[in-house]
Amino acid sequence: MEMDDMRVLVTYATVHGSTAEIARAIALTLCRTGIDDVDVLPASEVQDVRPYDSVVAGSAVYGGRWRKEAVGFLERFGLELFHRDVWLFQSGPLGHSAQYIVRALPVNVGVFAEYLRVKGAATFGGKLDGMKGGPVGKFLARAGFGGDYRDFEEIRLWAEEIARAVGMRVVMSRNSNGRLSRAGVRR
Ligand SMILES: Cc1cc2nc3c(=O)[nH]c(=O)nc-3n(C[C@H](O)[C@H](O)[C@H](O)COP(=O)(O)O)c2cc1C
Numbered sequence: 001m002e003m004d005d006m007r008v009l010v011t012y013a014t015v016h017g018s019t020a021e022i023a024r025a026i027a028l029t030l031c032r033t034g035i036d037d038v039d040v041l042p043a044s045e046v047q048d049v050r051p052y053d054s055v056v057a058g059s060a061v062y063g064g065r066w067r068k069e070a071v072g073f074l075e076r077f078g079l080e081l082f083h084r085d086v087w088l089f090q091s092g093p094l095g096h097s098a099q100y101i102v103r104a105l106p107v108n109v110g111v112f113a114e115y116l117r118v119k120g121a122a123t124f125g126g127k128l129d130g131m132k133g134g135p136v137g138k139f140l141a142r143a144g145f146g147g148d149y150r151d152f153e154e155i156r157l158w159a160e161e162i163a164r165a166v167g168m169r170v171v172m173s174r175n176s177n178g179r180l181s182r183a184g185v186r187r
Pocket of ligand 1: 018094
């Protein structure tokens with residue numbers, strides 16, 4: 001690995017897996033823009049953030065809170081994160097206007113956001129499988145909130161903003177099949 005290789009960590013906390021899929025989608029977009037090395041790890045499994053230039057950290061929202069593994073990640077690595085570029089995301093809102101919901105970060109996460117001077121924070125719609133999630137999940141499903149409200153186009157655009165911010169030039173090109181695809185080169 002060359003000295004100036006760029007490394008980005010995407011880390012997440014999930015219960016039912018849908019936030020992990022968002023994290024992987026973010027990581028895939030970052031890779032496609034040409035970032036050399038993108039790791040995706042559950043928040044509880046991160047041993048060290050020092051190898052990374054930038055960190056994207058997110059959590060599913062349950063009962064208005066981030067999962068404790070994600071909060072624990074911010075607590076464990078606060079000082080190292082202070083010296084890195086950090087982006088935060090959360091996934092939760094359900095229902096057909098989920099992508100329009102502007103949800104503030106939970107208070108205990110917001111304090112990290114303020115003092116880490118995070119570069120950006122995003123809220124993405126969530127996914128609810130009515131058969132999971134205990135009594136509240138079943139209530140939500142019966143009330144009509146079951147389904148997948150994640151918008152992967154929105155997620156990709158957000159990840160491209162991150163790529164631009166770390167110095168990648170995100171360009172659009174057409175594949176041989178005529179579909180638009182994005183690629184990036186280091187500026
Ligand atoms: C018991 C329960 C509580 C929830 N509480 C919230 C909440 O307070 N705010 C919110 O935006 N979404 C809430 N949700 C929706 C979840 O955040 C959403 O289903 C999310 O996509 C789950 O992510 P995961 O699959 O990574 O666990 C809740 C879901 C369940 C089942």
